[in-house]
Amino acid sequence: MLRFECDYTEGCIPEILEAIARENHTQLQGYSEDTLTERARAKVRALCGREDVAVHFLVGGTQANTTVIAAALRPHQGVIAAAQGHIACHETGAIEASGHKVIALPSATGRLNAAQIDALCRDHWADATHEHQTQPAMVYLSHPAENGTLYTLEELRQIRAVCDRWNLKLFLDGARLGYGLAAPGNDITVPDLAALTDVFYIGATKVGGLFGEAVVIVDPTLAVDFRYHIKQRGGMLAKGWLLGLQFDVLLENDRYMTISRRAVALALRIKEAFQAKGIAFWCDSVTNQQFPILSNEALKKFDKKYVYSPTAKIDDDHTAVRFCTSWATTEAQVDELVADIDRIL
Amino acid sequence: MLRFECDYTEGCIPEILEAIARENHTQLQGYSEDTLTERARAKVRALCGREDVAVHFLVGGTQANTTVIAAALRPHQGVIAAAQGHIACHETGAIEASGHKVIALPSATGRLNAAQIDALCRDHWADATHEHQTQPAMVYLSHPAENGTLYTLEELRQIRAVCDRWNLKLFLDGARLGYGLAAPGNDITVPDLAALTDVFYIGATKVGGLFGEAVVIVDPTLAVDFRYHIKQRGGMLAKGWLLGLQFDVLLENDRYMTISRRAVALALRIKEAFQAKGIAFWCDSVTNQQFPILSNEALKKFDKKYVYSPTAKIDDDHTAVRFCTSWATTEAQVDELVADIDRIL
Amino acid sequence: MLRFECDYTEGCIPEILEAIARENHTQLQGYSEDTLTERARAKVRALCGREDVAVHFLVGGTQANTTVIAAALRPHQGVIAAAQGHIACHETGAIEASGHKVIALPSATGRLNAAQIDALCRDHWADATHEHQTQPAMVYLSHPAENGTLYTLEELRQIRAVCDRWNLKLFLDGARLGYGLAAPGNDITVPDLAALTDVFYIGATKVGGLFGEAVVIVDPTLAVDFRYHIKQRGGMLAKGWLLGLQFDVLLENDRYMTISRRAVALALRIKEAFQAKGIAFWCDSVTNQQFPILSNEALKKFDKKYVYSPTAKIDDDHTAVRFCTSWATTEAQVDELVADIDRIL
Amino acid sequence: MLRFECDYTEGCIPEILEAIARENHTQLQGYSEDTLTERARAKVRALCGREDVAVHFLVGGTQANTTVIAAALRPHQGVIAAAQGHIACHETGAIEASGHKVIALPSATGRLNAAQIDALCRDHWADATHEHQTQPAMVYLSHPAENGTLYTLEELRQIRAVCDRWNLKLFLDGARLGYGLAAPGNDITVPDLAALTDVFYIGATKVGGLFGEAVVIVDPTLAVDFRYHIKQRGGMLAKGWLLGLQFDVLLENDRYMTISRRAVALALRIKEAFQAKGIAFWCDSVTNQQFPILSNEALKKFDKKYVYSPTAKIDDDHTAVRFCTSWATTEAQVDELVADIDRIL
Secondary structure, three states, X not given: OEEOOOOOOOOXXXXXXXXXXXXXXXXXXXXXXXXXXXXXXXXXXXXXXXXXXXXXXXXXXXXXXXXXXXHHXXXXXXXXXXXXXXXXXXXXXXXXXXXXXXXXXXXXXOOOOHHHHHHHHHHHHHOOOHHHOOEEEEEEEEOOOOOOOXXXXXXXXXXXXXXXXXXXXXEEEOOOHHHHHOOOOXXXXXXXXXXXXXXXXXXXXXXXXXXXXXXXXXXXXXXXXXXXXXXXXXXXXXXXXXXXXXXXXXXXOOHHHHHHHHHHHHHHHHHHHHHHOOOOEOOOOOOOEEOEEEEHHHHHHHHOOEEOEEEEEEEOOEEEEEEEOOOOOOHHHHHHHHHXXXXXX | OEEOOOXXXXXXXXXXXXXHHHHOOOOOOOOOOOHHHHHHHHHHHHHHOOOOOEEEEEOOHHHHHHHHHHHHOOOOEEEEEEOOOHHHXXXXXXXXXXXXXXXXXXXXXXOOOHHHHHHHHHHHHHOOOHHHOOEEEEEEEEOOOOOOOOOOHHHHHHHHHHHHHHOOEEEEEOOOHHHHHOOOOOOOOHHHHHHHOOEEEEEOOOOOOOOOEEEEEOOHHHHOOHHHHHHHOOXXXXXXXXXXXXXXXXXXXXXXXXXXXXXXXXXXXXXXXHHHOOOOEOOOOOOOXXXXXXXXXXXXXXXXXXXXXXXXXXXXXXXXXXXXXXOOOOHHHHHXXXXXXXXXX | OEEOOOXXXXXXXXXXXXXXXXXXXXXXXXXXXXXXXXXXXXXXXHHHOOOOOXXXXXXXXXXXXXHHHHHHOOOOEEEEEEOOOHHHHOOOOHHHHOOOOEEEEOOXXXXXXXXXXXXXXXXXXXXXXXXXXXEEEEEEEEOOOOOOOOOOHHHHHHHHHHHHHHOOEEEEEOOOHHHHHOOOOOOOXXXXXXXXXXXXXXXXXXXXXXXXXXXXXXXXXXXOOHHHHHHHOOOOOOOOHXXXXXXXXXXXXXXXXXXXXXXXXXXHHHHHHXXXXXXXXXXXXXXXXXXXXXXXXXHHHHHOOEEOEEEEEEEOOEXXXXXXXXXXXOHHHHHHHHHHHHHHO | XXXXXXXXXXXXXXXXXXXXXXXXXXXXXXXXXXHXXXXXXXXXXXXXXXXXXXXXXEOOHHHHHHHHHHHHOOOOEEEXXXXXXXXXXXXXXXXXXXXXXEEEEOOOOOOOOXXXXXXXXXXXXXOOOHHHOOEEEEEEEEOOOOOOOOOOHHXXXXXXXXXXXXXXXXXXXXXXXXXXHOOOOOXXXXXXXXXXXXXXXXXXXXOOOOOOEEEEEOOHHHHOOHHHHHHHOOOOOOOOHHHHHHHHHHOOOOHHXXXXXXXXXXXXXXXXXXXXXXXXXXXXXXXXXXXXXXXXXXXXXXXXXXXXXXXXXXXXOEEEEEEEXXXXXXXXXXXHHHHHHHHHO
């Protein structure tokens, strides 16, 4: 079987394994206080174009989301997210388990927009009994969004303006950030994120690493005592250097962007193959995830050779499914898939 | 000003104050372990028509909801509610603060229906990665619903059947239960609730008492250790007999239903007065809360003499507002309001 | 049976019941936003000798403790208490249920002292891996302490100085504050508390009211959004005026202190009666709770007529027990107990 | 500098890196549902000598402790631990953050004993107001204990008997289990743990792996829905096969025990070197951690060449410090340390 169901079916880029092997016998201080991690932090800061951000490396996305949100909010506060946002529907209520409501807003695009956040906050504060409701205090975005679509820089600036108006912290989940940055049409840069958000992260689990997310804390009040929160949420790795090392390697020689660009290019080849057969898409993704809408009959044929992810039932005869590429996807695999798309459809 | 904005602007029926005065110097055991409370428990059990339910008295609705739900769920489980349900939007995230997601379902009627609960559960369990989502484990209903409308017995039976199918506990919030039971067309009885739900409560705060909700636990597994939960959530009143006493008085001589019927009748007079002037309603309430949709111009006139609750903006010129009656509403007050409705509109 | 086991066996001072009856039909705004409550707030501020404190009325002690502590702490922070402190051992883990560790310090006196708080903080911050431990961020005291003993003003000042040194908030539980203020030898005043603590409360549940604690928030950062916390923790009473009214009555004509002084005087008569028979005490309480150490044989005789609280097993033959007085205790009851002490022992 | 301060200064045994490199391009299902992990589960079950246990692999100790305890307890329940237990003092209140009190018992040995657990439970249930206290519902042990000492099989059986008497679940933290099993005098086996506990784990982070703990759930009620808890607590690794692979390698050819035995033997050489110079120890550890009590003057000399962990201040002139060995410690390093002990002391 050829697996295209997600971007984490394989391990990591070989350079990371080589670096681990090279450092395996080095004695390093525990809990991310080692020199290797410090070097990785410097690289993240350089990427952000500013020295005054705090950088912490965590193992995974749910852990990063929970730790950041729980550290940022007081008990009566909630976080605004799109209904399709990862924290709203795919983390087993981790945010609620830390005591906070995810204020889920419906979204046709899978992304939030400034106007709806503004309206929610206006309604909240206009209500004479607003203390009977969860107070909105943070906005959670994913870039790219869970459906592979992008925010524009202008949209992000508008959301920032709304956050400033209503005293909301802005948090951007970058679990697949590389694929967003590498997508055609993307006009957001890492320095933009470091300028416009209060906290964001650069994902490696799905972008070339074994695991790991680099959390960049821009807001200095949120940075206070952050290591306590990491430890409390179970995210303080004894051999924390494993995280730093991965980012040290990924951010060297433009590797993070190189593999992202390559995976996006391969995904767009798959997209074009479906388009050439007149297939419609669940959403217009320009990143490494593609969501063609296929007939159940076609899917049966793909099932013989391919693994993909069912994403949404469209009607009794059609399902939107996900095909992903990653650093590990080969040209040959995509050639084969493209040929089969042509043959089957 | 005449206040119709809610059903808790006054104290309680005089018989309760008389009973408190009578017992004020009696030495009673603390923490609801007194004889008075035991007598009230017996009356609640009699009302339920069964002896095998546990009965606990709590001070208010948010406290009752949080205590029951937190006691019933494991950490990964959530409670299904209508988006307009009290726990979903008017309790400052109290359920989330106890660690649980409120799984809010959209509802045009303000009530849940069996089919949508069934669909949610089917989707959850059909998803191969359901452990990445909050597990639905309880259904929360309000009867009457927050908008004053009613479930039918048949609807309740269907919801119970869905709960049995998917192993969900059924919890019914009866903060205004009396007004529901007393409403024209209601076909649900307290014994029905004791037969069909796992836990429900009979509200007094809004139905004749100073404060207090009688929680009836039908499911024996939920009853285990419930007093620990009450204490932990801050609901264990030192002078717990104050709660028992109120129910002892309210459930004597059919008082609870008598005052409920009277308040509903007064509310229906208000409803008719609005209807006579061709006023539309936000929803078709048959209970003590009425939600006429009034023009802003008309509201300005009412504002000179009446307090009501703005409930929903309908358009730039119209707002749905709430007028409530209670045990304390007098005929004279309603006469005056009815006359003013006729005059103003 | 004559009940001396606690200070909440009866209702409240008659003036409170009279005031409730008087206001019972007044239409008042809900949720403690009424004029009666505002008047009570003003009286509390006057008692504190400062206008810049926030005042909120809550139903009970566990609720007050949980709401204050959860509002004050970030997730990684804990509250220091004596091992005998109410939050450490008699609230079913309510503080932990809100996510925070109670850092319990052993205490021979039942009270904390500045030196042990200082040592704990010094150790915490000196530890290179302090982020692996709960961060101490608040100190919880009870005055009088749970065993009826008192802090001195000098001790309180020293604790304040330690709090300033280590950036700890100081919270004082005054569930029985009246009995402390009225005790012989007490040198702390309410204005002292308003000057030295960040937040404290004046208890009425055990001092003449039906229920209620007046929380005084001195630290303005803690006061922000406090009503959200009250609502979230289930403490927002629909008929909040019931709380305000009780303090309005208790703080009128020095009633709160008058009943406290009287109860303490009665308790000291009981103390002297035991002392006259050479009975030792579990601790040297000067307040309304007295803890004589009695032989099991003597207790059997008291059991025929009196209810008291077993407090601590001293040895196989002796138990420390609690006798309490309150606003409701009569001279005749104490006369009878004193005579029986003389007769039995 | 030579680092002996902990057992996680290096990476992992080379065979693990080789296996990762070998599997790096294999397409494997995510979230620990791959075939590699299944094979590792089978090996853990074989080690336990029973097929009916559930096995889950988590990244670290704090995560394992929090996930297990939160999954096992209802909100009003707490977990009993020695005051020196890892969950009681070195996890930043992670257990409390999940809502549960750690009921810390003082211990001269660093270990719990059956009698003190029994006494605590007897006191709890004998108290007429036990619902005002956290209900003890689980016992947490570490084997070896945090100070490197061991439980005997007989002690473990006695604790199990107490757990049965009071309906407590028994949870054993095996973060350093290998070093305990390999220690001279240890008489506990993995099948004993699978017979006597409800849940325990086999640590790899500190015993040869990069990271990872194998949680073995014996109690079938605790096993229900456990994957939800893993996801909610941030422990569901996308590339979960990394965890399974490590245990697959470690449990092959007796590697786990071989490296444990070797590390213990090296630690005992260090112990003997200190003993030969008449040095006293903080506790009589027989595992890979040794805690000599050294004068500050001697420590200054060691500081020039060695890193160790300060553990406890004994007096103004003496400190107990920790020297650890691990799979990575070489004979040459120990030779050098032993020679220096002889020279310096």
